[in-house]
Amino acid sequence: MKFAACFVLIAFLSPSLRAQEGAVKTPALTEAAPALKPGLALTFTAGGKSDTRTARLVALEVPASQPATPFLPAGPFAAKWEADIVSDMRAEFRFAAEVQGAVKVVLNGATILEGSARVESPAVKLQKGANKLAVEFTSPAKGDALLRLLWASKEFSWEPVPPTAFQHNVSAADLRTGERVRAGRLLFAELRCAACHEAAALLPARGEGLPELAQDAPQFGELGAKFNEPWLAAWINDPHAIRPHALMPKVFDGKPGQIDERAADLAAYFVSLGARAEGQPLDGALVPQGGALFADFGCIACHTRPDADGKDAHDRTPLAHVRAKWQTPALTEYLKDPAKNFAWSRMPHFRLSDDEAAKLTAYLFLSAKREFPAAPKGDATRGAQLLATSGCLNCHAGLPPTTAPALAATLKTGWTKGCLAPDATARGKAPDFAFTPAQRDALAAFAASGFASLKQDAPAEFAERQIASLRCTACHARDGQASVWSQLENEMAPLQAAAPLEEGEGKPIASTALPQLTWLGEKLQPAWMVEFIAGHGKYKPRPWLIARMPGFAAAADGIANGLALEHGFPLTPAPASALAPEKVRAGETLLGENGGFNCLQCHALGERAATAVFEAPAPNFAYVRERLRKEYFDRWLLQPLRIDPETKMPRFADDDGKTPLTDFFDGKASEQYDAIWQYLQTFKK
Numbered sequence: 031m032k033f034a035a036c037f038v039l040i041a042f043l044s045p046s047l048r049a050q051e052g053a054v055k056t057p058a059l060t061e062a063a064p065a066l067k068p069g070l071a072l073t074f075t076a077g078g079k080s081d082t083r084t085a086r087l088v089a090l091e092v093p094a095s096q097p098a099t100p101f102l103p104a105g106p107f108a109a110k111w112e113a114d115i116v117s118d119m120r121a122e123f124r125f126a127a128e129v130q131g132a133v134k135v136v137l138n139g140a141t142i143l144e145g146s147a148r149v150e151s152p153a154v155k156l157q158k159g160a161n162k163l164a165v166e167f168t169s170p171a172k173g174d175a176l177l178r179l180l181w182a183s184k185e186f187s188w189e190p191v192p193p194t195a196f197q198h199n200v201s202a203a204d205l206r207t208g209e210r211v212r213a214g215r216l217l218f219a220e221l222r223c224a225a226c227h228e229a230a231a232l233l234p235a236r237g238e239g240l241p242e243l244a245q246d247a248p249q250f251g252e253l254g255a256k257f258n259e260p261w262l263a264a265w266i267n268d269p270h271a272i273r274p275h276a277l278m279p280k281v282f283d284g285k286p287g288q289i290d291e292r293a294a295d296l297a298a299y300f301v302s303l304g305a306r307a308e309g310q311p312l313d314g315a316l317v318p319q320g321g322a323l324f325a326d327f328g329c330i331a332c333h334t335r336p337d338a339d340g341k342d343a344h345d346r347t348p349l350a351h352v353r354a355k356w357q358t359p360a361l362t363e364y365l366k367d368p369a370k371n372f373a374w375s376r377m378p379h380f381r382l383s384d385d386e387a388a389k390l391t392a393y394l395f396l397s398a399k400r401e402f403p404a405a406p407k408g409d410a411t412r413g414a415q416l417l418a419t420s421g422c423l424n425c426h427a428g429l430p431p432t433t434a435p436a437l438a439a440t441l442k443t444g445w446t447k448g449c450l451a452p453d454a455t456a457r458g459k460a461p462d463f464a465f466t467p468a469q470r471d472a473l474a475a476f477a478a479s480g481f482a483s484l485k486q487d488a489p490a491e492f493a494e495r496q497i498a499s500l501r502c503t504a505c506h507a508r509d510g511q512a513s514v515w516s517q518l519e520n521e522m523a524p525l526q527a528a529a530p531l532e533e534g535e536g537k538p539i540a541s542t543a544l545p546q547l548t549w550l551g552e553k554l555q556p557a558w559m560v561e562f563i564a565g566h567g568k569y570k571p572r573p574w575l576i577a578r579m580p581g582f583a584a585a586a587d588g589i590a591n592g593l594a595l596e597h598g599f600p601l602t603p604a605p606a607s608a609l610a611p612e613k614v615r616a617g618e619t620l621l622g623e624n625g626g627f628n629c630l631q632c633h634a635l636g637e638r639a640a641t642a643v644f645e646a647p648a649p650n651f652a653y654v655r656e657r658l659r660k661e662y663f664d665r666w667l668l669q670p671l672r673i674d675p676e677t678k679m680p681r682f683a684d685d686d687g688k689t690p691l692t693d694f695f696d697g698k699a700s701e702q703y704d705a706i707w708q709y710l711q712t713f714k715k
């Protein structure tokens with residue numbers, strides 16, 4: 031293991047860096063009892079070295095010339111997935127693989143599938159319980175590497191093996207090693223270590239490599255016109271005491287329970303710059319409506335209520351301090367555009383109307399209770415000097431690092447002192463990031479072997495990191511896990527009851543039941559998804575929802591493209607095959623009421639409204655062409671319940687793939703659905 035690590039450093043790093051990294055040793059792994067979780071262990075091998083991480087699916091698409099993982103060089107690679115497939119009964123399945131490269135699938139010790147292009151296995155038996163699966167993949171000599179593992183049984187036709195079918199031991203040493211160095215790598219970027227520690231030689235050129243290295247911090251300016259002085263002092267004194275997941279460190283080592291004088295000086299300085307901006311008094315009558323929006327827009331899935339305090343089972347961001355922090359006009363403006371001064375803010379953009387923003391401001395401001403004791407009177411002149419010397423502007427204004435030792439020097443002494451010291455005495459003048467022992471361990475593992483990985487990244491990993499960091503599963507179910515939002519009915523009920531919605535034709539009818547995230551990479555065209563996640567979508571696919579998808583502009587591109595690649599799909603769809611006029615004509619009839627499936631009772635078609643929308647509202651067919659991939663369309667129509675067990679979308683074909691409409695294509699469902707697809711490709715609004 032040690033030998034392998036040395037080998038890679040030599041192959042990978044410049045000579046000067048090699049010497050520096052030597053000082054930090056990879057910490058030994060702590061003991062961990064075996065623990066089973068969904069998903070698989072995925073080991074990549076390239077250039078004589080390997081790297082293991084978790085995976086949701088047996089699928090990948092790696093564009094030629096890109097590395098399969100940030101920890102290995104680009105070029106030819108091998109990949110091996112390992113997990114148990116858990117079956118709740120003894121049953122017969124078939125497996126298939128779509129491959130660019132070569133694949134071998136071993137189930138319970140027997141090779142069931144081997145080859146290239148499209149390969150199918152004979153029928154194989156899965157035992158009740160755990161079945162050992164190993165999938166070995168080798169990238170092709172030229173071009174993109176691609177793999178998707180599918181399965182089928184008597185009960186269902188071909189589909190990607192879903193994430194919920196797999197379980198793996200998350201305590202396995204190679205997996206923990208790979209996940210730990212990834213955690214350290216992410217901390218290094220998110221906590222902006224290189225903002226204070228000069229590290230140019232270790233970092234990629236601006237805009238390249240690990241995207242999170244580009245994360246900014248809020249721009250200063252008018253802080254005194256936005257925030258109140260006691261809050262400013264308390265935040266600068268100790269951000270984690272206000273927000274558990276703050277990325278900003280505690281810069282001054284004041285006495286516990288007291289506001290450091292320097293924090294008070296900085297607060298006084300900020301307040302001396304901007305005039306207080308008194309807004310109109312807030313209208314208390316808006317509070318109930320704002321509270322209902324807080325529930326119905328899903329704010330509550332990421333935030334505890336402003337009148338709540340104490341620990342939260344869902345680890346949400348508290349808002350109890352907003353009244354003490356904000357001046358009201360600034361709060362309204364922030365809600366309308368949270369990324370205005372901070373592009374990488376984790377607070378998404380809801381495209382709130384003035385009216386909605388006013389209601390939410392009233393609710394938040396008039397319900398929040400937390401207060402901050404007046405800080406010792408600060409000295410604005412001293413504050414101005416501190417701003418220049420305390421490293422604040424390294425993060426907040428992108429000033430070049432000068433205040434701390436160069437990173438290369440910190441590596442020579444080992445990463446145990448300063449910022450990484452476990453207690454205040456050993457920390458000295460370094461800032462306090464409130465690290466847990468596991469985070470310190472991860473940073474050390476990263477320092478020992480991970481620096482080269484900053485210069486490249488794998489889009490599939492970026493997507494997974496951001497989905498976690500931005501809390502997409504606060505609102506969306508994924509991989510069989512319910513969303514946070516769907517578990518908050520008790521908390522939401524009083525807020526919604528205080529401002530009941532009007533009911534009636536054309537009014538929104540539901541807030542929950544959002545699309546799940548599980549299959550996005552297979553379902554949606556990346557180009558459409560980028561726009562939609564960024565919050566630039568031109569329409570609402572589900573106009574019946576009160577909820578709306580908020581915009582996450584900074585990460586949208588990477589998430590959408592990363593998901594497609596994670597699911598084994600290239601970013602540019604294969605050129606569409608030519609449309610057959612007789613199929614297009616058949617498709618139009620098949621959608622309709624006369625001789626067709628009457629899809630149009632639920633689905634609108636352009637300007638034509640659905641005929642029975644209250645049955646089960648469904649997206650307008652006009653969007654199919656730009657939204658969906660054909661693979662998903664086919665699979666969804668054949669077996670909607672396999673994808674979403676709760677959906678009201680009916681299944682029209684029987685187990686043999688036949689429908690009652692025998693006038694078309696001998697009742698063959700796949701042909702009929704293809705006809706509908708072809709018609710929808712020609713449909714213009």
Ligand code: HEC
Pocket residue numbers: 217218221222223224225226227281420421422424433434435439440441443444445446447448449450457458459460461463473
């Ligand atoms: C706000 C600026 C700032 C940021 C951001 C920062 N550091 Fe530091 N770091 C310092 C200062 C100041 C010292 C102490 C220097 C001294 O004692 O003279 C220090 C000391 C250290 C030391 C001890 C160096 C030695 O040899 O004594 C290490 C290791 C270190 N930092 C690592 C990190 C890591 C890892 C990160 C990111 C998680 C980080 N730092 C982020 C300012 C910063």
Ligand code: HEC
Pocket residue numbers: 324327328329330331332333347349352355365372374375376377378380390394500501502504580
């Ligand atoms: C996907 C999670 C998510 C959702 C949904 C969300 N927020 Fe946030 N919000 C955050 C995070 C994280 C922050 C912390 C700021 C940052 O990272 O820049 C934040 C910050 C805030 C702040 C500033 C807090 C402070 O300390 O000043 C307010 C106010 C706020 N959100 C209100 C709302 C409202 C109102 C909604 C619903 C319309 C909402 N949020 C929806 C994640 C979310």
Ligand code: HEC
Pocket residue numbers: 221222223225246247248253262265266269275276277278279281296371420421422423424425426
């Ligand atoms: C290592 C980078 C870093 C350093 C150093 C740093 N900050 Fe921050 N600061 C942040 C980030 C990131 C945020 C956004 C909130 C969060 O996630 O913690 C923030 C938020 C703030 C805010 C709230 C701004 C807003 O618009 O909501 C203030 C005020 C602030 N910092 C002041 C300071 C001062 C004063 C110093 C120096 C004593 C300082 N910061 C040092 C990274 C840093």
Ligand code: HEC
Pocket residue numbers: 327328329331496497500501502503504505506544545550553554559562563570571572573575577578579580582589
């Ligand atoms: C505040 C709740 C909320 C959060 C947080 C959220 N979403 Fe959504 N999302 C929605 C709603 C509501 C819709 C349905 C919108 C519609 O169809 O009109 C949606 C729809 C989507 C869609 C379209 C799916 C489809 O089948 O049409 C994608 C893609 C998506 N979200 C991705 C994400 C990603 C990625 C994240 C995290 C970065 C995220 N969402 C976070 C509420 C949320």
Ligand code: HEC
Pocket residue numbers: 544545571572621627628629630631632633645646647648649650653654657658663666667677678679680682706
């Ligand atoms: C009883 C109502 C109903 C009928 C009839 C119906 N659907 Fe659906 N359909 C739905 C629902 C509900 C959804 C999922 C809505 C969601 O994702 O929020 C859906 C989703 C879809 C989607 C995915 C659309 C997208 O943009 O995400 C397609 C494609 C689709 N249906 C095609 C059809 C076709 C073709 C027919 C007729 C053969 C049909 N549906 C009949 C209710 C229906």
